[in-house]
Amino acid sequence: MKNFLKYTRRFFIVSLCLIIVLLVTTSIVYRVKLHKIMNTLEPCSCLVSAGEYELNVARIGNKDGKHKIVCCSGLNDGTMNISWRNMTKYIEKDNELLFIDRAGYGLSEDTKEDRTIDQIVEDYRTVLKNLGEEGPYILMGHSIGGMYTSYWQSKYPEEVEGLIIMDGTLCNLVGEEEQAAVTKQWRFLSIAEKVGLEPFVMKKFYYNNLLDNVSDREADFHLYLFSKTTGSHATISEVNLIYDNAQTVWNSLKPNDVPKIFIDASYQVANNADFEKDYWIPYAEKMGNCDIVPLYGSHSIYFEKSKECGNIVKNFIAELD
Numbered sequence: 001m002k003n004f005l006k007y008t009r010r011f012f013i014v015s016l017c018l019i020i021v022l023l024v025t026t027s028i029v030y031r032v033k034l035h036k037i038m039n040t041l042e043p044c045s046c047l048v049s050a051g052e053y054e055l056n057v058a059r060i061g062n063k064d065g066k067h068k069i070v071c072c073s074g075l076n077d078g079t080m081n082i083s084w085r086n087m088t089k090y091i092e093k094d095n096e097l098l099f100i101d102r103a104g105y106g107l108s109e110d111t112k113e114d115r116t117i118d119q120i121v122e123d124y125r126t127v128l129k130n131l132g133e134e135g136p137y138i139l140m141g142h143s144i145g146g147m148y149t150s151y152w153q154s155k156y157p158e159e160v161e162g163l164i165i166m167d168g169t170l171c172n173l174v175g176e177e178e179q180a181a182v183t184k185q186w187r188f189l190s191i192a193e194k195v196g197l198e199p200f201v202m203k204k205f206y207y208n209n210l211l212d213n214v215s216d217r218e219a220d221f222h223l224y225l226f227s228k229t230t231g232s233h234a235t236i237s238e239v240n241l242i243y244d245n246a247q248t249v250w251n252s253l254k255p256n257d258v259p260k261i262f263i264d265a266s267y268q269v270a271n272n273a274d275f276e277k278d279y280w281i282p283y284a285e286k287m288g289n290c291d292i293v294p295l296y297g298s299h300s301i302y303f304e305k306s307k308e309c310g311n312i313v314k315n316f317i318a319e320l321d
Helices: 002-044 117-130 144-155 176-194 198-207 216-230 233-240 242-252 273-287 306-320
Strands: 046-049 054-061 067-072 095-100 137-142 160-166 260-264 290-294
Touching: 002 216, 046 117, 054 117, 067 117, 067 144, 067 306, 095 117, 117 144, 117 242, 137 144, 137 306, 144 160, 144 242, 160 306, 176 198, 176 216, 176 233, 176 242, 198 216, 233 242, 260 306, 273 290
Parallel strands: 067 095, 067 137, 137 160, 160 260, 260 290
Antiparallel strands: 046 054, 054 095
16 A cells, blocks of 8 residues: 555656646747747837837838728737738728737737726827827727727717727627636636647637638747737736726717728627617617628638628728728
């Protein structure tokens, strides 16, 4: 019995040491590769002050174009100026797009400040001011970025000439249960990022088959910048404040005449009359002048159906002229 306990204890210690060595190795390999990827992307963008920290800005398209389009990513999307390009190429000839990564995203600096809705929107506005841009802008947001841009156009309608939301987060749909589920999920993801396993998690559970048609180099950009964003203080704060921010947006939305489209990829409005009555219609009424455009597919609709999404966006902008 004593020998059995001795060998069991030894096996446990050896196994634990091997696991620690493995996780340290994966963490080092992950950070080395991430560093190389970030160095590759740095010449394509610049850091602009948002106050106490700097945000990454990539300016794409025609600087003398008809419209300035401010792009606001979904939660954790640190690859916006890469992953959106197959969609935005349809509007880059006649417009300039400003891809602004939030704090902790992509190449932007991290911060421990709370990611309240007001702080996030003011970060965008401060960066634009420091770039010398006065607007009005077309705001284009995906997922939770649609919630942030909804708040922006409601609070500062004079700064916005149009709003495009791609499968956006409906602020009146976010509840405390959803908040708890997302927070729990993000704890796991942030731990995976710390030990260098996040790229594998993202590829298996989040991207599924979306990366099948891109090069290995592009796939690495997506996986590693998404992973880096997951582990940032700013993103974790943003996740923890989703419910509070959604409540702030819902309570402050005011109808206005800013033209708006909502590209719906979820089938919820088409297949669920109660959903439309309980969530979409009240949301649209509080926004004002907001049309829904169905384009069913995955949540990353700009990536999966880039041509169709790009043409919807292009036609919407043409109607503003």
